[in-house]
Amino acid sequence: MRRVLILAPLLAACADLRDTPEDIDDWYTAADGLNVTEPVSFTSSPYGFSGSTAIADIPSPDDGSFETYFATSMFAPACEGWQRSADLPVEIEGIVTIHPKYYFKTSGCQGDRNADSDEKYYGSYFIEDESGGMFVLGDTKVAHFNMGQRVRLKVRAVKESFGLQMVIAHDVEEIGREVEPIYYQEPTGPLGFDEMARVQRVTGTVMSDASNFGELLIESDEGVTYSIKVDWEITRRKHVWEAGERIQVTGPVLYSYDIFSIVVMKVGQICVLDDNNDCEDTE
Numbered sequence: 001m002r003r004v005l006i007l008a009p010l011l012a013a014c015a016d017l018r019d020t021p022e023d024i025d026d027w028y029t030a031a032d033g034l035n036v037t038e039p040v041s042f043t044s045s046p047y048g049f050s051g052s053t054a055i056a057d058i059p060s061p062d063d064g065s066f067e068t069y070f071a072t073s074m075f076a077p078a079c080e081g082w083q084r085s086a087d088l089p090v091e092i093e094g095i096v097t098i099h100p101k102y103y104f105k106t107s108g109c110q111g112d113r114n115a116d117s118d119e120k121y122y123g124s125y126f127i128e129d130e131s132g133g134m135f136v137l138g139d140t141k142v143a144h145f146n147m148g149q150r151v152r153l154k155v156r157a158v159k160e161s162f163g164l165q166m167v168i169a170h171d172v173e174e175i176g177r178e179v180e181p182i183y184y185q186e187p188t189g190p191l192g193f194d195e196m197a198r199v200q201r202v203t204g205t206v207m208s209d210a211s212n213f214g215e216l217l218i219e220s221d222e223g224v225t226y227s228i229k230v231d232w233e234i235t236r237r238k239h240v241w242e243a244g245e246r247i248q249v250t251g252p253v254l255y256s257y258d259i260f261s262i263v264v265m266k267v268g269q270i271c272v273l274d275d276n277n278d279c280e281d282t283e
Contacts, residue, residue: 036237040147040268042201042250043181047130051093051152056131058158059087060165091173093129093152097182097199097252099265100125100143102231104135106161126197126252126263127151128183133197133252135166147266150176163193164255184250190224191253191260200262201250202226203273206241215261216241218249227261228270229254239267246273 100123108119123138136153145151157169184199191200204218204226214235216228228249230239241247248271251262264270271279 036267038266038268040250040266041179041181042184042199044184045181047095047128047183049093050129050131051091053090053092053155054131055092055094055127055129055134058090058092058134058155058165058167059085060158060160088158089154089156091152091154092127092134093150094127094133095129095180095182096145096147096149096151097126097128097133098263099147100138100145101141102263102265104137106137106159106166126199126254127153128198128252133199135164135197135254136170137166137168144172145175146179148179148182150178150180162256162258164196182250189222191226191262193255195253196255196260197252199250199252201248202262203248203277204246206243206245206247208243218247227259229261229263230270231263231265234264234267241270241272246277247271248273248279 102124104121104124105118106121108117121137121139123140123143125136125138126133127136128134151172152174153167154171154173155167155169156171157167159166159168182199184201185195186201187195202218202220204220204224207217207219207225214230214232216230218226218228220226226249228251249262249264249269250271251264251269254261254263274280
């Protein structure tokens, strides 16, 4: 009987604690809203270096639209229209000029079936040295380096498709630890093949909001229209540049579907200008 009298008050107290809701304010406070700016360092000073082979000297296929060169090897796929080349592999070295997660789809090969098919690349990027730039196809969603890092690649295969030259197979030989400023140039007119795969900086007024495909059009003070390809993840995060805003955009030039576009993979590549043409905080 004495044991029952001792436990009864304890059980009643436990029931009261269980039935009483906790005050959630004791556990956390509301988060503060912050703008993600993703700063990128740029410079107008040329690189002044190239690797064992300058990027501009990478052996390129002949004029065929779907020509592909593979290094002479028993492992090179036997695809219609693809050639083996004794000029490959070569080593190049350069600065990575966009975050290596650009999605690109191009014709591929189905191996023994000897027929072309579409291949999807989720980790593509640009690389640039003193001599020029090159588009590099990457098939991984894991970024092993960032914009501004210097990398050395062994190029095993190159391809040309509708005027766009690209590296289709490569090995990453070395990755520099430091992030270096990315060299840019300012075009004096419409973008063309001379600017392809090289970083350009353009300034203008937004003509319309980004389309469903992430294309943003801006018009320079000289009346030149520039196409800006904004990564879908940036638009998904609700970053918006409205019509009428003056912005400055810096990034490498991609040629696709007969359009030269500046590729933007980080918010820090776009600068909103105030009345003094100074950068405001990007929202």
